[in-house]
Amino acid sequence: MKKLYLASQFYVSGKSICAKIPDELKKEKAVYITTSFKYRVFKESELDWHYKNRAAFKEGGFIFDDYDITGKSEADIKNDLAMYQVIYMEGGNAAFVLQQAQKNNFGKYINERVNDGMIYISESAGSVIAGPDIYANSRPGKAPGDYGLTDTKGFGLVNFEIMPHWGMENKKPDYMKYKIPQSYNEDFPYILLLNNQYVEVTDDWYKIVEVSV
C-alpha cells in the first residue's frame, strides 16, 4: 500500500501526521533527507523552521538519521537507504533537490520504494517534488534554470502538485508574480495548501487534513 503525508509546514501539522504512523515503524529508524536546504550556507538563525521540523519529528516519536543525497551514487543510495521504512523529505529548494536527484536516480529509487510501502513524509519543497513537475513552484533563485535543469519532472509519487504556504503574507508576492501564472496550465491539478493543512495519500486516494492551530 502506498502511503504519503504531504505537508505544507511540517512543524504545524507534524503532530497529526506522526500520530497516524504505527509505533512499530517509529521504533525502527527513519531517514531525514536534508538535501533541500543544502543549496547554500545558511546562518543558524535562518534555519529556525528546520529545527522546528526536526523537533516535531522527534516529538512525534521518531528516531532518525540525517542523509544528504548530494554526491551519492545510485549504488550508495540503494545501499544506504535500504534499511529505512519511513522517509522524511525536508523543505527548502525543490530545484536543487531535483538537480541532485537527477545525478543518482534518487527519484526512481524513491518511486519504487514508496510503491513497495515505504512511508513518505514531507513538507514544502519535499511535497512539491513528490508531484509530477516542480516548474510551477519556481521563482528567481529557486528556478530550474538556476540549476541547469531542462527536465523539471518531479518524482511522480502523486498526480497533483502541491502549492505550499498558501495564504502566508511573506509568500504572497511570489505567488502573485510567478507561481499562480506558472500554474495556469491544463496539465495537472494544483492543491493550494495552507500551513495547517496536509494531504494524506493512500494508494491513489487522498484527503486534505486540516489541523487546528
Added chain:
Amino acid sequence: MTHLFLTSSIEIQGIGESIRNRIGHNHALKTAFIMTPAEGDANQDDLSWVDGERSRLNANNFVTFDYTITGKKIDQIQNDLKDIDVLYVTGGNEFYFKDKCNQSGFKQFVQDFVNSGKPYISSSAGSIIVGHDMSALLNLSDTSKLPQPLDVTGLGIVDFTILPHWGSDNFKNEWLSKNSFEYMYESKSPLIALNNFEYIEVIDDQYRIIDVRNEK
C-alpha cells in the same frame, strides 16, 4: 457511502464516459438535471453549454429531465425528485444557486440524497457549491443582484473548494486578475485548481482526481 463526481465541465469528451464506467451502470439512470445555477449566469444570450452538458449525460445513459428549484419549497422538491437515481447540477452562478438553495431548503435535500449513496454529478458551479466556502470565487460570478450580505458558504459536503476550468483560455483573464488572486489568497479552505480534463471522484471522506486524457 457518499459518492460524488465533481467536474469542471461534463461537456468535455471523455468525462461522462469515465464517470459512467466508474458507476458501472448498463441501464438508464433517471437523472434530475438541476439547471438553476445557469439561470444566474451573466450571459443569458448563450446557454448552449447547458445543452452540451445535458447531451453528454444523455449519451452516457443518464436520462435527464430539466428541473429548477427556483420558486419551489422543500416539500415539492422532495416529491418531484423522490424517485431519481442521480442528481446532476449544472454550471453557472454558484452564489445565485446558493441563494435559491436558501430560499427553497434544497441544501437538506442534497445532503439527504448524497447520504443515501446515490451519485451526485456536477459541473463548475455545481462542483463549487458542495464545498464549505466559496469566497475564493467571488471575482468570477456576478453577485450584484443578489441579496446582501452575500452568502458565500457552500453546502458543506466536501472539505475543499474547486477552482474550475483552471488553465483554460476562456477563463484566463478572470483567474489571473489581481481581484481573483486576492480572494483566493484569503481563502482558508483548501483549494483544488481543476482543469477541464479532470474530475474529482469522492467516496466518503476520500477522493481522487482523474484526468480523462490518461484513460484513452
